[in-house]
Amino acid sequence: MITLNRLLLFVFSLLLCGQAQAVSAVEKRLDNQRLTPLFSPHRATTSSGKPIGLHQFEDARVCSGCHTEIYDEWRESIMSHAWNDPIYRALLNKASVATGGELDNFCTGCHSPVGLTTGRITTAGNRLPPELEHPDEQLPGVDCEACHNMSGISGLDNGAYILQAMARGESLKLGPRADASSPYHQTQYSSLHTSSEICGTCHNVSHPLNGTPIERTYDEWYESPYRQAGIGCQDCHMAKISSKAAVMGPLRQDRASHWFAGGNTTVLEYFGRTRNAENARKLLQSSAELALLEPPAELRPGARAKMSVKVSNTGAGHKLPTGFPEGREVWLDFRVLDAGGNELYRLGRVVNGETEPGTRNFKVHLGDKDGKEVLVEVWNVNHIISDNRILPKGYEVVDYEFAVPADAEGPLSLVVDLNYWPFSQAFADALLGEDKIEVLVENITRLEQQIPLGQAPPWRPSPDGMTGDSGRHR
Structure with a gap:
């Protein structure tokens, strides 16, 4: 017979199991890693618990003396332009003004870790257009020191990194090799620098005031088949090459x-x-594939046609697309052409700097407290309206329906482009003014197929009189 105490113990155990299952794998790994941020609301801190003196950090150009090839690669990267990126700076300016400077540290801490931890961030500086900055006053982006002084992390979002504080005259660089040596500075092996967690500190972003998950690139990878297969962030974004790390190495x-x-x-x-x-x-071109599902043997003039396109995320170790939700967009530009190259149907044009209404796209939509979509003012976000991006190794099927003109000449050509841009032209124009920056539409992949045109069916009126297009996006 089960006693009351044993029954209560059994029920309590079930409750504990339920709570454990409700916590994500990422959250479980952070239970004992949280520290009070030194630069609130950013989560960065230092090993001393105090701001670090500017004397500790070298200009990246000093590093280039020995690490010439690495410097040249980094100088070409987005990391080196993390601070003076015009889109970021325009958003930072707006966020600073709108929140009375409340988010100044939060935004800048991942775009200039050295600027944050040395206390150089100011509201006036954050609101200054980058072209007006004096070169000597410009903060570094995500530079050599930002990564190779990182001694630990205290979490996996909002820049929860720990930069190593050192006494004047000391110079220690942390990296992924136990056999590294340098005549200029001390070296030390760091397992963190072999792990994707070093990326997760800044490539997970939660709203600092209400916790809404704005960006989750690290979590997307963590829950993906790539992590399970032992493929990390660095395997794609810092691909291995045959080279020297230093000129004398x-x-x-x-x-x-x-x-x-x-x-x-x-x-x-x-x-x-x-x-x-x-x-x-x-x-980008290695990230996805397109396929036409059950292609019709032929199409008929004057009839309606239905087609389904499968979009597969075959190469991105995170959702497609990922990052910066206000901007990132992947979409299908679906076209049907006749034998003379005339366009019979199209959905997915860029009109007035945006993808046209009805375009089948993959994107996050953010909302504010009133349920309205947030297009620029990300500081007002308090929930995710929708997210139809494609999971790693996942796919989506997109349906199209259109009318084939009665006088169409075959064969017909189907041309489907899977396109990407980091933000729309309309978004860039709203931030910077028209024609300040040209937003490039990048083609990820294209599907082309010819479909024969058969005999026209006997004419009969459509029950609903429809002659336009319709579609659904599953």
């Missing part, structure tokens, strides 16, 4: 490249970083 077959290639060709081209823009295009 040994040739290594697995030196991590420092291009930090992503998808933002627009900002790279804006700064003239053409080589790395090509790296970004190659990465």
Whole structure:
């Protein structure tokens, strides 16, 4: 017979199990890692619990003397432009003004870790357009010191990194190799620098005032098949190459490249970083595939046609797209052409700097407290309205329906482009003014297929008189 005490113990155990299951794998790993942030509302701190003297940090150009190739790669990267990125600075200015400076540290802490931890961030500086900054006053972006002084993390969002504080005259650099040595500075092996967690500190972003998960690139990877297969962030974004880490160092077959290639060709081209823009295009082109499901044997003039396109995330170790939710958009530009190349149907144009209404896209939509979509003022976000982005190794099926003109000449050509941009032209124009920056539409992949045109069916009126297009996005 079960006693009352044993029954209560059994029920209590079930409750504990339920609570454990309600906590995500990422949250479980952070139970004992939380520290009080020194630069609130950003979560960064230092090993001393105090701001770090500017004397401790070298200019990246000093590092280039020995680490020449690494410096050249980094200089072409988005990381090196994290502070002077015009889109970021325009948003930072708006956020600073709108919140009375409340978010100044929060925004800047991941775009200039050295600027944050040395206490150089000011409201006036955050509101100054980058082109008006004096070169000597400009904060570094995510530079050599930001990563190679990182001694630990206290969490996996909102910049929860710990930068190592050192006495004057000391110089210690942390990295992924136990056999590294330098005549200029001390070196120390760091397991953190071999882990994706070093990326997770800034590539997870929660709203600092209400906790809304704004960006979750690290979590998307963590819950993906890629982590389970042992493939980390660095494997794609810091791909291994045969090279020297330093001019006097040994040739290594697995030196991590420092291009930090992503998808933002627009900002790279804006700064003239053409080589790395090509790296970004190659990465984008490896991320997805298109397929036409059950293609029709033929289409008939005067009839309605239905087609389904499968969009597969085959190469991105996170959702497609990921990051910066106000901007990132992947979409289908679906076209049907006749034998003469005339466009019979299209959905997915760019009109007035945005994808046209009805476009089948993959994107996050953010909302404010009144339920309205937030397009620019991300500081007003308090919930996610919708998120139809494609999971790693996942897919979505998109349906199209259109009318084939009675006088169409075949065969018909189906052309489907899967496109990407980091933000729309309308978004950039709203922040910077018209024509200040050209937003590039990058083609991820294209599907082309010819479909024969058969005989026209006997004419009969449509029951509902519809001659336009309709579609659903599953």
